[in-house]
Amino acid sequence: MVGGMFLAGLGCSVPSTRYLQTDCWETLQSAAAYHELNSRSQALLRKVLLGKNGIEARHLSLDRLEDAFVQEHDVLHQRFIRNAPVLATTAAEQALEAAGIGVGEIDAVLVATCTGYLCPGLTSHVGERLGLKPGVFALDLVGLGCGAAVPTLRTAQSILAAGNARTVLCICVEVSSAAFYLDDDPGVLISACLFGDGAAAAVCTASSPKRSRAVRWISAASDLSPSDRDALRFETRGGRLRNILTPQVPALAGARVAALCQSMLADAGLHRDAIREWILHPGGRDVLTALQSGLGLSGNDLRHSASVLRNHGNMSSPCVLFALRSALEENAPGGRWWLSSFGAGFSCHGALLAVD
Numbered sequence: 001m002v003g004g005m006f007l008a009g010l011g012c013s014v015p016s017t018r019y020l021q022t023d024c025w026e027t028l029q030s031a032a033a034y035h036e037l038n039s040r041s042q043a044l045l046r047k048v049l050l051g052k053n054g055i056e057a058r059h060l061s062l063d064r065l066e067d068a069f070v071q072e073h074d075v076l077h078q079r080f081i082r083n084a085p086v087l088a089t090t091a092a093e094q095a096l097e098a099a100g101i102g103v104g105e106i107d108a109v110l111v112a113t114c115t116g117y118l119c120p121g122l123t124s125h126v127g128e129r130l131g132l133k134p135g136v137f138a139l140d141l142v143g144l145g146c147g148a149a150v151p152t153l154r155t156a157q158s159i160l161a162a163g164n165a166r167t168v169l170c171i172c173v174e175v176s177s178a179a180f181y182l183d184d185d186p187g188v189l190i191s192a193c194l195f196g197d198g199a200a201a202a203v204c205t206a207s208s209p210k211r212s213r214a215v216r217w218i219s220a221a222s223d224l225s226p227s228d229r230d231a232l233r234f235e236t237r238g239g240r241l242r243n244i245l246t247p248q249v250p251a252l253a254g255a256r257v258a259a260l261c262q263s264m265l266a267d268a269g270l271h272r273d274a275i276r277e278w279i280l281h282p283g284g285r286d287v288l289t290a291l292q293s294g295l296g297l298s299g300n301d302l303r304h305s306a307s308v309l310r311n312h313g314n315m316s317s318p319c320v321l322f323a324l325r326s327a328l329e330e331n332a333p334g335g336r337w338w339l340s341s342f343g344a345g346f347s348c349h350g351a352l353l354a355v356d
Helices: 021-028 039-050 065-069 073-099 122-130 149-161 186-194 226-231 249-268 285-295 300-312 319-329
Strands: 005-013 018-020 057-059 108-113 137-142 167-175 197-205 215-224 232-237 240-245 275-280 335-343 347-355
Touching: 005 073, 005 149, 005 319, 018 021, 021 039, 021 057, 021 065, 039 186, 057 197, 057 300, 073 122, 073 167, 073 197, 073 240, 108 122, 108 149, 122 137, 122 167, 137 149, 149 167, 149 197, 149 215, 149 319, 149 335, 149 347, 186 240, 197 319, 215 249, 226 232, 226 249, 249 285, 249 335, 249 347, 275 285, 275 300, 275 319, 275 347, 285 300, 300 319, 319 335
Parallel strands: 108 137, 108 167, 275 335
Antiparallel strands: 005 197, 005 215, 018 057, 167 197, 215 347, 232 240, 335 347
């Protein structure tokens, strides 16, 4: 797919409340929910929160960490309703400012999330908060999980290529703390220790940006593996979202991302040495290790992803755009960059970028 799209501005937003992993462990020990777990689960929580898992802190939409253990479905849903529109709007405002584009120039808005459900969707709330024009095309994307960023941007590219818009605003927002859950399932417990809240936005245009480095969308592709669907997904239990996270996920990510990258580079007639920067979703320490092995990368190649994981945890869909912003802020060398998001499904997505 030929490009015809530029990422003219990026914005990122997190809740103001930041908690160290050690803070989480100290608070957890006094929670009734912790003492209802078996000894193996308690040991696992201690290992993940206090061990070297690549995460130092997470931003969570919680005034107090104790609120994480209030798990009534109405409370969790209200947490999403209260925080997702704010995070999404703040990221969008930053992206618009970075692009030097006014709200009135937005022709379409796309919002992806998997940690909550609203009808009308988040586009209605974000459109109202931003003051988007009434005729804006609004599309809510759900069920894409951690991998949502690339499919959302591909949708924007299609809208631009069809001539139906000149400027598209894409937003990925997740309130993971609205889906925290504690029981004796190891995957559920690990999820509660890894995930954070945040939002990222990209202003996509048909012409080169006014202010920022030119990040041109060259091509994109996806690999869907429904046979691995049960390895990573959400389920609903008792009215609450509950993350299913299995030990197979790092190996799946490493193999699928490597295969997709090889295929895309072959289609583009490029050798992997042509890629100057690697922008990868930081699903967790073990995921990054698998990606490094599968793609034959160095630790330095993963510095942007590792930095996002260290400072924010796994925020799901916004993560890869946080990593992209990190590379741009570092003024990383121009040339061909490869960006990959992946997650529930099991789904894997990649995009080839050309950066000035």
